Amino acid sequence: MVSSSVGRRVLTHAPWSRATWRETVFVASGVPLQLAGWAIVALPWVVWPASDVSVILLWLAVPVVGLVLVARPLAAAHRERCWAVLGVDIPPLPPRGEDAGPLDALRDLRSPELWRLVRYHLLVGPLIALAGLATVACWLAGAALTTVGAYAWALPPDSPLSLTGHAIRIGVLTAGGVVLLVGAPWLADGVARWDAGAVRSLLGPDVTSELRRRVEDLAEKRASVVDAADLERRRIERDLHDGVQQRLVSLAMNLGLARETMRDLPPEALKVIVEAHEESKEILTDLRNFIRGLHPAVLEDRGLDAALSGVAARVPLPVRLTVDVPRRASSTVEAVAYFVVSEALTNVVKHAGATSVDVAVLRRGDTLHVTVSDNGKGGASFGGGTGLRGLARRVGSVDGTFRITSPDGGPTTIDVELPCAL
The missing domain is CATH 1.10.287 (Helix Hairpins)
Structure with missing residues (x-):
């Protein structure tokens, strides 16, 4: 298995393989786009020689404005290049809005997204461009050196590459060209992976x-x-x-x-x-x-106080019920609170051996606090088959918190907090 994998990898990186040339085209096609950022920065230096303060201000303003305006189009071109050449689909950046114009791009100067683009166009992209140029040079030099023997015979005898006078030198150069041609696919693969990864991380949507x-x-x-x-x-x-x-x-x-x-x-x-x-x-x-x-219909019609009073009245134990909810929560949160109290009281009757139960439902700010406490034997747990796990899942469905304290010998207290911001 290992040898077949190595052999397949070597064939993939052969100078004549389709993958090699696809990666080389990808690397070479990115060089102009990757150098465009610095071209915009250098433009005013070339067009306007330093003569007065206004020109210096142009040196500062034009690169900033130009880079901000072309940052997104350049990023889109890089993503399209990844898809067209490598088949790598990189999602686009979130749009600024349907009515956004050039001035909206200037308003994004404090956007972390914009500075990710600038970091690619001015720092990472030019470095990849240098690596891409090195890849192209490796191919060209390899091709020129490998074929040096084919045209060395036509050179005059006094030439440093004459085949008749410098046969050993020609052999060394040819061998060096072969090495470059063998190494160029691996270099192209590495630069292509680097380029595609940088485009994904800096020119695509921010992962976080x-x-x-x-x-x-x-x-x-x-x-x-x-x-x-x-x-x-x-x-x-x-x-x-x-x-x-x-x-x-x-x-x-x-x-x-x-x-x-x-x-x-x-x-x-x-x-x-x-x-x-x-x-x-x-x-x-x-x-x-x-x-x-x-x-229960009474919950929707009259709220938690009336609904829980009915539940407490049906429990064959003394239940001290306190409900202080100045503003009603959503029907979903009220239903969760109701079923927490109802199921907790059912568990007390069936399993706790208690003689009294305290129930408190209080709204404090945007949080509904539900507490059910009994004086039973304790020992309640999520694995005890008392439906506590189902209650916790129901509370979690509305991003609430569920805590139970039940040492052996009691008492057992269930504390629930439900977000109920309106």
């Missing part, structure tokens, strides 16, 4: 800014998904409440009416009606609990 933009974009998309899921839960809750639940209520009422009025039926038929009536009431209770678990 791009990552920051992608994080912000992903955060917005995640928030949209969370809001859409909450909206869908509310829609399902409304459809069940207004549709299926009402029909079940009507069915239970009809069965109850039949149970009370149709006393003359055979005992078997009456038993079926009684069982159907009881079953319909149980189904109705289960459906109400399911609807409440999706998204």
